[in-house]
Amino acid sequence: MTKFISDNAKSRVKRWFKGDDYGQIIIDNISCFGLVLDNEASLYVTDRYQVIKWPSGEVVAGNNKEGGALNQLAYPFHLFVDQDQSVFVPDASNYRVVKWIVGAKEGMVVAGSHGLGDEANQTTWPTSAIADKICTVYVAELGNHRITRWFKDSKSGIVILGGDRGKEAYQLAFPTSLTFDRQGNLYVADLDNNRIQMFTIDKSSCHAVSPSN
Numbered sequence: 001m002t003k004f005i006s007d008n009a010k011s012r013v014k015r016w017f018k019g020d021d022y023g024q025i026i027i028d029n030i031s032c033f034g035l036v037l038d039n040e041a042s043l044y045v046t047d048r049y050q051v052i053k054w055p056s057g058e059v060v061a062g063n064n065k066e067g068g069a070l071n072q073l074a075y076p077f078h079l080f081v082d083q084d085q086s087v088f089v090p091d092a093s094n095y096r097v098v099k100w101i102v103g104a105k106e107g108m109v110v111a112g113s114h115g116l117g118d119e120a121n122q123t124t125w126p127t128s129a130i131a132d133k134i135c136t137v138y139v140a141e142l143g144n145h146r147i148t149r150w151f152k153d154s155k156s157g158i159v160i161l162g163g164d165r166g167k168e169a170y171q172l173a174f175p176t177s178l179t180f181d182r183q184g185n186l187y188v189a190d191l192d193n194n195r196i197q198m199f200t201i202d203k204s205s206c207h208a209v210s211p212s213n
């Protein structure tokens with residue numbers, strides 16, 4: 001088993017093979033908050049205003065300095081790569097999630113992009129985004145303490161979890177990361193509550209989640 005670690009405090013990414021006592025630095029001088037592997041075992045790594053594919057070194061999103069244009073990024077966080085190798089980027093400082101298909105020169109907005117706020121068409125510090133097989137996007141909003149669901153081509157999202165900061169099973173406090181398991185259950189890293197929660201998603205309903213203890 002090989003592990004990849006974002007060592008943000010030392011501006012580097014390390015690779016650890018099973019049984020090794022020390023990791024190997026594979027990328028240096030990088031401000032990395034997010035790592036993800038695609039279905040061909042290529043690694044995607046966030047930087048301050050771009051996403052890099054390793055080991056090729058190809059820039060797959062951004063690389064046009066920090067900014068809010070569709071060909072720019074500003075502090076991307078936890079990435080998601082789908083089966084077509086499209087990259088979903090939570091563009092935190094631009095309060096949006098953008099999708100970059102392979103070879104694109106700019107991204108397309110799939111969530112947010114209407115400034116900072118808690119309205120249905122806004123996000124506040126999105127730090128993680130994942131998409132299902134029908135291109136529905138789920139977004140963890142650090143600043144709004146909520147998870148929103150954005151259907152394909154929708155101009156607004158639906159709050160499916162949280163919204164008010166708290167420690168009850170239905171509440172969140174600074175959610176930072178999302179993932180699915182093979183059964184489609186949603187896992188949420190709930191930072192300020194020091195926990196990871198699993199939620200069952202009802203794909204047939206807009207009222208999407210119930211906590212599993």
